[in-house]
């Protein structure tokens with residue numbers, strides 16, 4: 001994906017085609033709220049469904065487009081934030097406030113991971129942190145996913161932004177299946193930005209999105225709050241928002 005000239009300057013890079021098959025323990029899990037003391041919202045099922053034995057392979061040297069990666073993250077943050085700012089008044093009461101973007105952190109160094117409540121963000125994860133009202137993503141998670149295609153960062157960032165949107169709504173509007181609703185909001189924001197002319201889908205983006213959901217879906221379908229749902233459920237909800245817009249995420 002890329003920002004269009006109408007939104008900001010057009011970037012010249014092209015999507016990084018998935019040159020790498022990830023085989024490791026990348027979870028793509030996110031959490032929407034601070035974890036309770038036990039249990040909570042990491043998603044080992046996402047790991048155990050993957051073949052492989054440990055950490056994802058690093059992107060091959062020389063193939064990773066770091067400048068493009070940084071630019072896509074900036075573009076995703078800007079485009080998604082703009083979408084919600086532009087449409088908020090037509091959808092919800094109150095006014096929109098951007099969450100803070102804490103951005104990349106190194107989850108492999110627990111001391112450097114941002115605190116959220118009384119714990120720190122986890123390795124290979126992405127999060128919206130309600131107490132801090134910020135969004136953040138593990139650098140390894142983002143770079144590993146980006147090596148398969150740039151749509152990854154748009155999806156992860158749009159999903160976490162979906163949680164920030166949920167946090168701005170009255171409780172009754174937030175689905176018990178909050179993770180699936182965040183996927184729906186992500187689809188609504190990305191396809192809505194495309195419809196608004198601020199984001200342009202490139203060849204391969206939709207395939208990358210499908211692949212991303214295959215990768216981050218839970219092994220089991222959604223049954224309780226905190227579950228992300230199966231790949232099929234997640235993709236279905238993302239598509240619902242993408243095809244029918246934000247309101248479809250609240251029906």
Ligand SMILES: [Zn+2]
Nearest residue numbers: 030031179182
């Ligand atoms: Zn989530």
